[in-house]
Amino acid sequence: MNSPTPIFLPIKVLLAEDMHQATGRPARHSAIWVFLLIAAMQGELLPQSAEASPKRPQDEMAFSKLASPVFHKNQFRQVVEMANAALARDANLYTAYYFRGLSRIEMQEPEAALKDLDAYEKFSHDNQAQLMESRARCYTELGQWQKAITCLDKALAIEPKAYRYRLKSQILRQLKDDKGAAELLKKALALDPNDYWSACELAICYTSQKLYKEALVETNRMIKLRPDEPNGYVMRAKLYQKLGRQKEAEQDLKRANQNADFPF
Numbered sequence: 001m002n003s004p005t006p007i008f009l010p011i012k013v014l015l016a017e018d019m020h021q022a023t024g025r026p027a028r029h030s031a032i033w034v035f036l037l038i039a040a041m042q043g044e045l046l047p048q049s050a051e052a053s054p055k056r057p058q059d060e061m062a063f064s065k066l067a068s069p070v071f072h073k074n075q076f077r078q079v080v081e082m083a084n085a086a087l088a089r090d091a092n093l094y095t096a097y098y099f100r101g102l103s104r105i106e107m108q109e110p111e112a113a114l115k116d117l118d119a120y121e122k123f124s125h126d127n128q129a130q131l132m133e134s135r136a137r138c139y140t141e142l143g144q145w146q147k148a149i150t151c152l153d154k155a156l157a158i159e160p161k162a163y164r165y166r167l168k169s170q171i172l173r174q175l176k177d178d179k180g181a182a183e184l185l186k187k188a189l190a191l192d193p194n195d196y197w198s199a200c201e202l203a204i205c206y207t208s209q210k211l212y213k214e215a216l217v218e219t220n221r222m223i224k225l226r227p228d229e230p231n232g233y234v235m236r237a238k239l240y241q242k243l244g245r246q247k248e249a250e251q252d253l254k255r256a257n258q259n260a261d262f263p264f
Contacts, residue, residue: 060095067099076103094123110138129158162192178205196225230256
């Protein structure tokens with residue numbers, strides 16, 4: 001068996017070539033490559049032999065440790081570049097597929113994201129609820145509503161979350177089912193009464209069904225949660241107008257204009 005090759009040697013060469021092709025700049029100008037090289041030299045990523053070797057949890061944990069803070073800083077392009085470099089070295093590093101897939105969702109590349117999520121699932125069945133939610137986001141972006149609903153139902157069965165109910169409600173609204181969407185938004189708010197966007201969307205659903213008093217309750221919630229934002233006041237003003245409460249509508253429009261960049 002050949003002696004193991006330290007990770008920082010092939011990656012150093014690979015990254016130098018990739019950076020030169022992509023940007024015309026040497027690899028040393030990219031902080032991401034520095035992170036990878038430092039981790040390698042500190043032994044956080046284990047060396048691989050030239051032959052296939054068993055998957056070691058330390059490799060997955062090390063990549064997650066490197067990629068997670070970059071992802072949570074919304075530096076999605078950089079996460080993709082990190083994953084590309086890691087996968088060029090080890091095509092079975094499933095954590096790299098996972099983070100690359102999540103990043104591609106945020107970059108609005110749903111088809112590429114789905115391929116990464118498929119690759120991840122070949123190696124790992126962890127994070128099933130998050131995986132199904134991520135797939136649903138891709139299918140929603142592609143307008144494949146039924147596939148998105150199926151994935152969200154699986155995610156909700158594992159772990160109900162307000163966001164998942166809200167995403168499913170948005171799909172039902174696309175399918176012209178405002179009543180069904182409203183029921184899902186009520187479930188979202190039961191889980192998280194402080195979910196501003198669920199309250200906003202429920203008010204819209206009620207308004208479309210001409211349930212103005214019910215919608216008023218949700219705009220009140222919006223204003224309570226975010227008293228400095230104009231949207232709640234504008235929506236409530238329109239409801240007051242529909243209910244014949246013109247004076248209150250004018251007061252809300254005045255408040256909205258005080259908080260808005262442009263007049264309503």
